[in-house]
Amino acid sequence: MKLTLCVIGLGQVGTSIGMALQKSKATNLLWIGCDVNNQFLQQAKKTGAFNRFSNKLVDEVKNTDVVILATPVSQVIPTLEIICPYLHNEAVIINFSGWPGLLGEKAKEIIDSRYFWCSITPTLNPDLIEDPSNFQPKANLFEEGLMLVSLGEDTPPAVVKITSNIITLLGGKEYLADAYEVDGFLAVTQLMPRLLSAVGLQTACGRPGWMDVRRMAGVDFKDISTPLLKWLNEDSPGDYLSITKLYALRMLGDMKKILNLYEEKIEGEKSEEIDDLYHQLSISYHEWLSRRQTNDWDYEMGRGVREGRRRK
Numbered sequence: 001m002k003l004t005l006c007v008i009g010l011g012q013v014g015t016s017i018g019m020a021l022q023k024s025k026a027t028n029l030l031w032i033g034c035d036v037n038n039q040f041l042q043q044a045k046k047t048g049a050f051n052r053f054s055n056k057l058v059d060e061v062k063n064t065d066v067v068i069l070a071t072p073v074s075q076v077i078p079t080l081e082i083i084c085p086y087l088h089n090e091a092v093i094i095n096f097s098g099w100p101g102l103l104g105e106k107a108k109e110i111i112d113s114r115y116f117w118c119s120i121t122p123t124l125n126p127d128l129i130e131d132p133s134n135f136q137p138k139a140n141l142f143e144e145g146l147m148l149v150s151l152g153e154d155t156p157p158a159v160v161k162i163t164s165n166i167i168t169l170l171g172g173k174e175y176l177a178d179a180y181e182v183d184g185f186l187a188v189t190q191l192m193p194r195l196l197s198a199v200g201l202q203t204a205c206g207r208p209g210w211m212d213v214r215r216m217a218g219v220d221f222k223d224i225s226t227p228l229l230k231w232l233n234e235d236s237p238g239d240y241l242s243i244t245k246l247y248a249l250r251m252l253g254d255m256k257k258i259l260n261l262y263e264e265k266i267e268g269e270k271s272e273e274i275d276d277l278y279h280q281l282s283i284s285y286h287e288w289l290s291r292r293q294t295n296d297w298d299y300e301m302g303r304g305v306r307e308g309r310r311r312k
Helices: 012-024 037-047 058-062 073-086 100-108 157-170 179-205 219-234 237-243 245-267 271-294
Strands: 003-008 029-034 052-054 066-069 094-097 116-122 144-150 173-176
Touching: 003 012, 003 058, 012 029, 012 037, 012 157, 029 058, 037 052, 052 058, 052 066, 058 073, 066 073, 073 094, 073 100, 073 237, 094 100, 094 157, 100 116, 100 144, 100 179, 116 157, 116 179, 116 237, 144 157, 144 179, 157 173, 219 237, 237 245, 245 271
Parallel strands: 003 029, 003 066, 029 052, 066 094, 094 116, 144 173
Antiparallel strands: 116 144
């Protein structure tokens, strides 16, 4: 019997899911790509990543066994509200959009006991960390990347098996993780860079002399814009920050403390302390990059994603 899977949201993540399934030559699986945004739909069609493409969410989910939500974060709950009345009993809904704790809370208010909700939060293929085309969909986007799975306590074995099979087809590495723990990870790895990017650009572009200063802007200035541009390409920053409000405020508070620390050291002309601080940051960065590119994390299992949660 063929399993029907519908991916809603054909941005980078959604289209990459289709491309990865195509690359895996999955059998006994029909995968459909859906998006109400005609621009994204037409772009995805060029990849031929799905067996079928559609902009009719309701029509497609009626006979779908597994629905993958790869929409912007701000559209996950509105999309659920649209499709839930039309899902068949025991349909599995997998949130690929991130923030499994925050979105899971809201999803509980919409999803009844006939359906199963879980989250898979993917990370980037280590080989693509320094790829300049990282905005584009790729068949290998998830290969060898951690895929953090957040399940409810009463999730049946059949649903667990479905999530495992999907991760295998996508080429990822599966880890079980608490939903709110993953939210905390995303606050640092996704939210913080976007806030820093926006603050940096606002600081520069809001200066009285920006019209003249911009003639000098080069690679460094371009690099800090990347997280903001990716954010704008994926979602509405205002809506995103409304959903992640508590994490955003906490992160901004932490950033203020660091700015105060820098202000104190610069004001006190503590050159050696600043050099030492930046040297340690450089060491931390290069250690992270090296381990991220090799996926060598076993030495520190127990911090964050725990050994006991890893599926062998």
